[in-house]
Amino acid sequence: MPPIVPPYASQFKHLAMSFPSENVLHVELKRFWREYGTAFDRIADDPTVRVVVLSSALEKAFSAGVDLSDLHALPQHTDPGRRALLTRAHLLSFQNAIGAPARIPQPVIAAVHGVAFGLALDLLSVVDVRWAASDAAFSIKEVDVGLAADTGTLARVPKLVGNASLLGELALSARTFGAEEARSSLGFVSRVVQGSREEVVRAAIVEFAEVVARKSPVAVVGTKRFITHALDHSVEEALEYQATWAAFALQSKDLRESAAAAKRKQKISYDNLGESARNKAKL
Known part of the structure; x- marks a missing residue:
């Protein structure tokens, strides 16, 4: 039996949407950010969606971070002041898209597996619940490419975790940390599910989303x-x-x-x- 998809799913080329069970919408990420905010704004208006499960369609990774080739798409102008203002507007648009899950009324649970670097942390800092597969590997990667994380991680995560010293260590060193450290030491994820993509997605749907979808x-x-x-x-x-x-x-x-x-x-x-x-x- 083919999966049930919302009627607006066809509007998005880089996101897959389906209903694995009643009132639970599964959103799978590919290459996405320009569609990401629009998709969640559309989901907000869907009364049949009570809970969203967010995962990656990639087999080995949740997200390896922003594509550095996108930097070439930054606004260009001969005047530095005007170029800076145009770039600021571009970055605010990016931040607004990544922050979309916080704007919708429905709770969003992220099911994370594999590599979750850079932009992945920005995405995850916005959702309501974070579960990770035991193979998940996280990194606040931006300092390794000459940037400070400016799309949500360092604005939101300090308010979400109880270990500011560890957060500073991770952000300044960009070292990779695993699912168990993200849960027990940092407090960034609330559950570690043994396995990878299939296992954590199934757990997020059955053990959380379906339970919440049955409530008022x-x-x-x-x-x-x-x-x-x-x-x-x-x-x-x-x-x-x-x-x-x-x-x-x-x-x-x-x-x-x-x-x-x-x-x-x-x-x-x-x-x-x-x-x-x-x-x-x-x-």
């Missing part, structure tokens, strides 16, 4: 936004934001139906959010 989408969207908001705000600001969100979320029928189902010890199937999901997520 109102509760799931709220949970993602609460965590994201709290990373950049004080406790007092976060509580005020959560009270505002809860003012409408408490009126959802999901709450009443969940309580009734729990009392009867029955399972419940929730409705999709509908076309207004993205607007609710931006409250």
Whole structure:
């Protein structure tokens, strides 16, 4: 039986999309960044998607980093000031595309395998959950090519991990570190799955995405936004934001139906959010 694909999947040449199970969208990366942001913006508007699993279509790697040949595509101008402004706009566009998973209401889990260098860390720093195959090898590689990581890693990862000294060591040396160090020492990934691409993707779908997809989408969207908001705000600001969100979320029928189902010890199937999901997520 052929995989079920969303109707908009054909718009993207360098990304593969399919539904491995109900309400779970699997996005597989190839060469992609120009389509990446647009794809996630489109996913945000799809009420049938409750969880996204992000992986690589490559057999041996998640991503080896940005193609240095892309540097030749930077804006050109004879005047240095104008060239700098054009380059800045180009870099901001790149950052915006890479940051797309943070903008969508649905949670995104990354299933990482093989080589995950440079740009891979930028991508991974944006998603909500990171699981790695035991063969995953990470590197904040930019200093080895004369750059500082400027597309998300050094903006987001310091807020996500509990070992700033180790992060500094890894970013300054560009040394390769494995899945277990990324989990136990850095705290960047939350689970290591024995195996490679097939094993980590299967685990991410079955053990996480399918579980989340069965829960109230109102509760799931709220949970993602609460965590994201709290990373950049004080406790007092976060509580005020959560009270505002809860003012409408408490009126959802999901709450009443969940309580009734729990009392009867029955399972419940929730409705999709509908076309207004993205607007609710931006409250």
